[in-house]
Amino acid sequence: MPAVRTLRIGCEFNHVAQLATPAAFLIRPSAETRIVRELWTTDPVIETARYHDVYGNEICRLMLPPGESLVSHYAVVEVPDEVDPADFSAPARPVQELPDEVLIYTLPSRYCQSDLLATDAWRLFGTQQPSYELVAHMQDWVWNHLEYRSGSTGSLWTAKDSFDNGFGVCRDFAHLLVTLCRAISIPARYCSGYLPDMDVPPLPTAMDFHAWVEVYLGDRWWTFDPRHNARRKGHVTIGRGRDAADLAMVTTWGMPWLRRLTVWADEDLTEPWPPLEVSMAARDPFGN
Template sequence: MDTRLIELGCYFRHQAAWPTAAVFQVTAAGSDRVRVSDARWSVEPNVPLHHYTDTFGNTCTRLELPSGVSVVEYHSLATVPDAIDEAEESAPEIPAATLPDDVLVYTLASRFCQPDELGRHAWRLFADVPTGWSRVQAICTWVHEYLVYTTGSTVPTSTSVDAFSSGVGVCRDFAHLMITMCRALNIPARYAFGYLPDVDVAPNPTPMDFHAWVQVWLGDRWWDFDPRHNNRRKGRVQIGQGRDAADAAMVTTYGAPWLQLMTVTAREVVQEPTPSVPTV
């Protein structure tokens, strides 16, 4: 399969009144489809880094932000298939009685996803839709059409109920609302986030940022669904997953440093074709 090369990275500049413990979750995750290379960190002033894997299988990086101004940067390259996200329209829903043990947790309510609050709406909207991939895609399309993407419309504590009530949100809220509707129907769904470059799509005029989407368990595996865009994309590189955004925060600080600046890089590296060498 042909591949594309994606440059990934992020930059955080904080100012702290005193040394502040922090956990960063920005490392690109490799997979059967994605090969990550040339990963590197830069921290100014220089402080020790400690990498570990959390309960949900995410790579996390611990450090202590020093008092004053500090800069944390992460960069890597990802080789991805020249193909859109995988799909299988015949993938079935699995009854709760036979779901894998480690998948059951993704049918339950969590901090930002409350199927118990929105369950009656989910059944009203989707009870008569054919089960399996068709029903999950119907939920994805409904969320995409129901919410209006509005930068700055929500806050870090906003829930799926807030998004449902207001009708506005950012990609995080689109993901939370879709997760909630799936779980209300006993379909396991989890929150995923990472890097999503504009590959073979019209460039997005807003500044690049991290992106959140949904993974749904159908058949015997997780599948990516993106209610913000409602289409299958090229170049998606995951960072982490969890029950909702609380389990997959890009930065967690144990204090209140001021985030002065954050930038995200996710763009294709245009490679010059190798010139042919004439044979004699």
């Protein structure tokens, strides 16, 4: 059997709401993830319901109560001890040969305005044979074109903004690669989830959720990570969609304050995971 590595992953959302607020959480790893054990928990105890959206992502619905609340998900998962697979000879299929369910990922979307960048995309990449090798070249271009600036962009920032201004965060790197692929009729979709620092130098910033890209070539989806411009180990997918508008980790129908978000993705299993004590008081680093 292929070698695997064991990760602890998890997230805690500490909200403060003035009124009872409907909310939807997209934080559980997708169905293909090998989950060894996991725990959903809320404090106070909140009734929840589950459904799958149009992209197959699992959503948890609940009502955030007035006052302070903590919604958490913890898991131990197994991932292959190998980098993302690749096939540089995999071709991009003509649109007329694409499966029906893939066509949506060739179209413009809110953050990926492939129609607005079509002229630039064809100028930059239109003379090359569409294939895995071309997408790898496009990823390299995105990585060199954009400067990573932590916290530099917000919810209104689009792929065109990144293209024009030359900076962004990981979701912007992903949006721009998705947009360039779609602009030349290669299906691409946005992915979000966890990415631990496996066999690479750890980043100096706190762990957070990560965004990357899947591109349809040949007869399957392939993983590309334009933020790092490298094939990596340990991508744990939570959701897939057209762009970040489809994959908000939390959607609220109201305006609660997100007091704290904490994310884990590493191989540190020296202490029990999920944690033995998951109450709001125990998990609050402010000690209030």
